[in-house]
Amino acid sequence: MSTTVELVEHAPAVSHALPDAVGRALAAGRIVDASHDPYAPGRWLLRAGSKVGAVTITAPGADEAVTVRITPKVPVARLFFLLGYSLDARGGWLEGQVDVAQHRDLLPALAHAVERQIDRALRQGLLQGYRPTEETSLVVRGRIREADQIRRHFGAMLPVEVTYDEFTTDIAENRLLRAAIERLLRLPGVPRDVRRRLIHQRTRLADVTPLTRGHPLPNWHPSRLNARYHQALHLARAVLDNASAEHAPGGLRIDGFLFDMNKLFEDFVTAALQEALRGTSLTGRLQDPHHLDEAAAIRMKPDFVLYGPQLTPLAVADAKYKAEKRAGFPDADLYQMLAYCTALGLPEGHLIYAKGNAPHAAHRVRHAGIVIHQHALDLDQAPAGLLGDITAVCQRMRECLTV
Structure with a gap:
């Protein structure tokens, strides 16, 4: 017997009847915000944050399981564009190759995309x-x-x-593909036809040594020889990096797959900014460490720092995937960006959001002369328009430069 709880990313909290152990496991694992419903004994208030996907919670020897599915606000096809671009900005590897529109939920679409990419990779036989x-x-x-x-x-x-x-054939590339297949076959909600095709792909990789749970994933390096595997490997690594499998207090097992939309949006924005700089004399570094204070005791890591030919900081940007807020963008983000600009000696800073209710804004800080820009990206638009908006942000970052 199985109970399914349907939630939507950043939607208001809803009340569900759950065993206390399951509610506590959801809260402890930070899968969703979970708390006792004060007006209904035996029920829990559940609110999804930025994590999307599905997890199943089971007790040892129990026939009943609780599955929590969290639907992203953006369409699944758009989420896959963000994922594909952040993994391989130049490849455009999902566009026109994997039709995920037939699957409304994230996990079925992901399993379908993985299987199709692995099938393309193995058509010429296993890489040696x-x-x-x-x-x-x-x-x-x-x-x-x-x-x-x-x-x-x-x-x-x-x-x-x-x-x-x-x-x-027992090499890192093939082992990663097999591990991704094994992982998906253990997850709840994979459609029967996709599961059947995944089992077929696993059979093709039968002579490859399975990865040992808990051990680090093997490294692979892109080359001309493994070029036909690149797209499948990028997606397989995303499956393995975002998988969730752990034992919660009380012997409960949490098994599933969750994407953090905060991280996905940040990866997409920084990859697109780097791509927009291609062909220029400027370079962008991601999560580049700096220090806020002169004693180098307080570390800071902006999402994106733009450098000139002499590696002089020229601009700074941070990506912020936020739920829509009636009052607009959070003030704390402005304070954080002001600290970045002050420490790096920059006249402007850029905050890049997934579009909410607030329009683009620019704030000049009193007594500092620093201007902080807040840009909003509409994730519902077509990929070309979204990339065009990123290019416009990058151009705005370059307009104030004297290189």
Whole structure:
């Protein structure tokens, strides 16, 4: 038996009948804002924040599970554009390749997109590469590990401790694809037809060693040889990085997939700003560390700092994905940007929001001469218009420069 709770990102709180252990697990895991309903015993007030996706909470040995689905405010197709662009700004890898419009919910669309990209990657067969291998052998192959030979075999000639590069399909790229498939097959809400295709892709990767849970993900490096895998690997890494699987207090298990829209919006904005600078003498750095005070005790990391040819800070920007607010943009963001501009010695700062009720605004700080711009991006518009707005923001950042 399963109970499903439907929520909408940043919507008002709603009351649901839930076991206390489940409500506490939702609150402790910061999946949603959860608190006891003061007017209805046995019910919890649930309010979704910036995390979207689905999680299932189950107790050991219990037949009943509670699934919480959080729908994003932006259409799923637009969310996938933001995701695709932030992962591969130049590739445009989702556009025209994966039709996610047939799926209204995030998780089914994600599983469909992963399966389609993996299918494209594997059409020419599994990628092969060289993998460093260490083993005990009766024949010399590659290089003898002398220290291990002496320590393990006390000077005996055989067996031999060797290391060599093996040409195999059991490489990082294939292991990441298999791990993403395994992850999606364990998640609730994957449609039956998509699940069937994912199982088929897993069969194609049957000879690849599964990743061990809890271990770091293997690294891969883009190259001409693995170019046909790039899009699938970007999406697979997004699946693995945003997966949620943990044991909550009381033995409850939380299993699911959640995107943080705050992080997704920040990644998209900074990637688009970097792309808008392509071909210029300027460079942009993401999360570049600086210090607010002269003693270097207070660290700050703006989302985006624009530098000139001599690596002199020229402009600073922060991305803020906010829920709509009747009173407009939060004042705390202005104070934060003022600190960035003061510490970096800049005359202007830029706050970039997902569009809410407040229009674009510019504020000149008294006795400082610093101007703080607040830009609003309409995420409901077509991708070309959205990128055009980012380019306009980047041009505004460059207008005040003397390079």
